[in-house]
Amino acid sequence: MMIKINVSLYGSLSRFGGGRHVAQLDIELEQGAGKAELLRQLGIPENERGYLFINAMLCEVPGISTGANELLKDGDHVGIFSVDRLFPFQYRDGLPISDGLRKTLKENGAMHHSYK
Amino acid sequence: MAKKILRINMTTLKAAYEAVPEKWSRWAGRGLTSAIVCDEVDPMCHPLGPNNKVVIAPGWVTGSPAAPSSGRTSFGGKSPLTGGIKESNAGGLSGQMIAKLGLAAIIVEGTPLKGEWYTLVVSKDGVKFESAADLVGKGMYEVDELLWKKYPKTAVIGIGQAGEMKLSNAGISVNDPENKPGRYAGRGGMGAVMGARGVKAMVIVDTGGPGVEIANQDLFKQGRKKLTESIQEHGLTKKAGGLNAFGTAVLVNILNEAGGLPTRNFSAGQFEGAAKISGEAIAEVCEKRGGEGMMGHGCHPGCIIKCSNIYPNESGEAIVSCIEYETTWAMGANCGIDELDYIAKMTRECNDIGLDTIEAGNTVAIAMEGGLLPFGDAEGAFKTFDEIRRGTPLGRILGQGVEATAKAFGVSRVPTVKGQSMPAYEPRAVKGIGVTYATTPMGADHTAGYTIAPEIAGVSGKLDPLSDEGKAELSLTFQAATAFIDSSGYCLFIAFPILDIAKGWEGMAESVAGVTGLNITGADVIPLGKEILKMERLFNEKAGFTAEDDRPPEFMRNESLPPHNVKWSITDDQLDSVFAWVHNGQKA
Numbered sequence: 001m002m003i004k005i006n007v008s009l010y011g012s013l014s015r016f017g018g019g020r021h022v023a024q025l026d027i028e029l030e031q032g033a034g035k036a037e038l039l040r041q042l043g044i045p046e047n048e049r050g051y052l053f054i055n056a057m058l059c060e061v062p063g064i065s066t067g068a069n070e071l072l073k074d075g076d077h078v079g080i081f082s083v084d085r086l087f088p089f090q091y092r093d094g095l096p097i098s099d100g101l102r103k104t105l106k107e108n109g110a111m112h113h114s115y116k
Numbered sequence: 117m118a119k120k121i122l123r124i125n126m127t128t129l130k131a132a133y134e135a136v137p138e139k140w141s142r143w144a145g146r147g148l149t150s151a152i153v154c155d156e157v158d159p160m161c162h163p164l165g166p167n168n169k170v171v172i173a174p175g176w177v178t179g180s181p182a183a184p185s186s187g188r189t190s191f192g193g194k195s196p197l198t199g200g201i202k203e204s205n206a207g208g209l210s211g212q213m214i215a216k217l218g219l220a221a222i223i224v225e226g227t228p229l230k231g232e233w234y235t236l237v238v239s240k241d242g243v244k245f246e247s248a249a250d251l252v253g254k255g256m257y258e259v260d261e262l263l264w265k266k267y268p269k270t271a272v273i274g275i276g277q278a279g280e281m282k283l284s285n286a287g288i289s290v291n292d293p294e295n296k297p298g299r300y301a302g303r304g305g306m307g308a309v310m311g312a313r314g315v316k317a318m319v320i321v322d323t324g325g326p327g328v329e330i331a332n333q334d335l336f337k338q339g340r341k342k343l344t345e346s347i348q349e350h351g352l353t354k355k356a357g358g359l360n361a362f363g364t365a366v367l368v369n370i371l372n373e374a375g376g377l378p379t380r381n382f383s384a385g386q387f388e389g390a391a392k393i394s395g396e397a398i399a400e401v402c403e404k405r406g407g408e409g410m411m412g413h414g415c416h417p418g419c420i421i422k423c424s425n426i427y428p429n430e431s432g433e434a435i436v437s438c439i440e441y442e443t444t445w446a447m448g449a450n451c452g453i454d455e456l457d458y459i460a461k462m463t464r465e466c467n468d469i470g471l472d473t474i475e476a477g478n479t480v481a482i483a484m485e486g487g488l489l490p491f492g493d494a495e496g497a498f499k500t501f502d503e504i505r506r507g508t509p510l511g512r513i514l515g516q517g518v519e520a521t522a523k524a525f526g527v528s529r530v531p532t533v534k535g536q537s538m539p540a541y542e543p544r545a546v547k548g549i550g551v552t553y554a555t556t557p558m559g560a561d562h563t564a565g566y567t568i569a570p571e572i573a574g575v576s577g578k579l580d581p582l583s584d585e586g587k588a589e590l591s592l593t594f595q596a597a598t599a600f601i602d603s604s605g606y607c608l609f610i611a612f613p614i615l616d617i618a619k620g621w622e623g624m625a626e627s628v629a630g631v632t633g634l635n636i637t638g639a640d641v642i643p644l645g646k647e648i649l650k651m652e653r654l655f656n657e658k659a660g661f662t663a664e665d666d667r668p669p670e671f672m673r674n675e676s677l678p679p680h681n682v683k684w685s686i687t688d689d690q691l692d693s694v695f696a697w698v699h700n701g702q703k704a
């Protein structure tokens with residue numbers, strides 16, 4: 001049984017979906033697959049991955065990895081930005097974020113432009 | 117040579133130079149326009165009557181050699197849209213030229229007795245009052261072109277037909293380096309206030325001006341270096357970074373993915389056509405069509421961020437510069453329109469007629485909700501702008517902005533605070549901005565306070581950014597930082613590097629101290645910003661504003677916003693705590 005995930009890739013990551021600056025595509029995964037399998041299938045290296053949203057929930061930020069592997073289900077939408085892309089820091093306050101990211105930010109400090 | 121104030125009286129048609137009085141000597145940009153408005157404009161005056169004024173001031177460092185991205189001009193007065201104090205600032209050529217003439221501010225007051233229209237030519241020799249009879253009725257593209265034939269390479273400040281009709285959504289245009297009218301002090305109807313003075317245009321000729329004095333070259337250079345480095349390091353503002361590569365519309369896809377992109381008159385937080393109207397899409401069009409199209413365009417000489425763009429038609433000829441985030445959102449997602457070519461054409465209409473694109477797009481969305489035309493009708497939306505240009509009864513309603521149009525069409529979902537409509541960040545989804553929308557003296561305004569890394573601004577350790585606690589203090593801190601930046605002449609986009617990178621924050625303060633000789637360090641930024649906010653708050657109180665004016669629109673408390681299905685959750689007490697310090701904790 002396969003599930004279909006709708007994916008949007010932005011900036012330089014769009015090349016993994018055949019786009020110039022934006023790519024939108026559907027990816028089929030095995031039932032029970034998560035975020036990690038999706039990234040693997042798309043071929044996106046960890047060091048190029050920036051902000052990642054699943055169904056409007058912020059799950060990853062650039063520079064650190066939550067290590068969480070959120071389960072995906074049929075019809076989910078995943079949006080992935082390249083690492084060099086801005087997140088609107090000024091509006092992050094109060095934005096819905098995943099449990100995994102919440103835990104990571106508590107350990108690493110508030111969301112910032114860089115974790116170097 | 118000490119800077120001067122140039123006072124232009126449109127009743128007597130006389131202009132005079134004045135020394136800058138001690139009480140205003142610390143201020144520039146927004147700080148100065150607000151100080152002058154507070155001292156000289158009756159808060160109860162009619163914004164279009166003879167007692168309102170237009171105050172124009174470049175920032176502290178504007179016009180100084182190679183201060184990066186510092187070409188802003190502030191325009192202040194009492195707003196016909198909000199009924200409160202207004203400072204709206206723009207890029208373009210005017211700020212640097214006014215500063216090079218040795219002027220701290222230009223105050224335009226009075227009203228011509230017989231309703232004549234004037235072009236004011238401001239040079240080192242004073243002011244020439246020229247008849248603007250040949251310009252009246254014309255849009256800003258033609259006005260800029262005609263004035264450059266007579267006064268080439270000058271800064272042109274002007275109003276389109278909307279300002280002539282004194283519509284509440286009329287902005288003030290400043291020309292860009294290509295002499296196009298894309299730089300607007302858009303928000304709050306300051307174009308109508310200029311129109312009410314009988315001023316169609318102002319030409320700034322900086323030839324032979326004394327230039328900007330630098331009080332402490334070493335300190336200025338040190339500050340400039342730190343600030344420049346931080347701008348060049350930050351992922352948003354560096355060369356080929358987010359803003360340079362995709363313009364401010366880089367935000368479209370991110371806000372959409374986050375569920376915070378207001379859609380179809382603030383009825384949803386995601387738009388299915390967002391990618392088609394995003395900065396990435398604008399970049400693709402520019403690359404594909406070529407010609408005059410480009411990303412990385414600078415709105416004024418000396419900008420090192422260059423977030424502007426020139427959007428081309430299919431033949432590669434420029435349609436408009438530029439399509440901003442707020443613009444592509446207002447005309448696009450908020451109207452259910454996903455066609456960039458139409459968004460470009462509507463933006464050009466706004467720039468020509470002299471309208472704020474945020475208020476204009478929101479107004480079309482209200483008209484769509486009210487049944488004048490369906491959501492998604494790009495051609496119909498485009499045609500509404502000509503109604504405004506021609507001054508038809510419908511056009512005059514639309515030109516008054518969101519609240520007037522909502523009344524005319526019986527719409528109750530009205531996304532305004534203090535009469536001004538909200539920009540492109542849904543406060544139910546991204547709560548931090550909501551406190552600022554509700555409480556800023558300017559009416560719902562995204563530029564009023566950027567909520568960024570709090571530790572640099574001195575509120576570190578006091579709050580958990582992931583909780584609901586402390587939002588009032590954060591909002592106040594960033595409103596104050598913004599008031600300071602708006603006074604500096606620096607573009608607000610330096611907010612990202614200075615609030616994320618400590619040396620940028622210091623560098624901004626040091627460069628201001630270096631130019632002015634004022635004893636300002638990073639530690640003074642927030643206190644000085646708060647002084648400006650206090651002046652503005654007190655003006656608004658005298659104009660009749662109360663705590664009830666610091667509230668979000670009612671529908672946001674009642675209607676859940678998809679996809680997060682959230683309602684407004686900040687309490688009124690939290691909102692009231694933002695400015696409680698103005699009266700030492702007591703209610704006004």
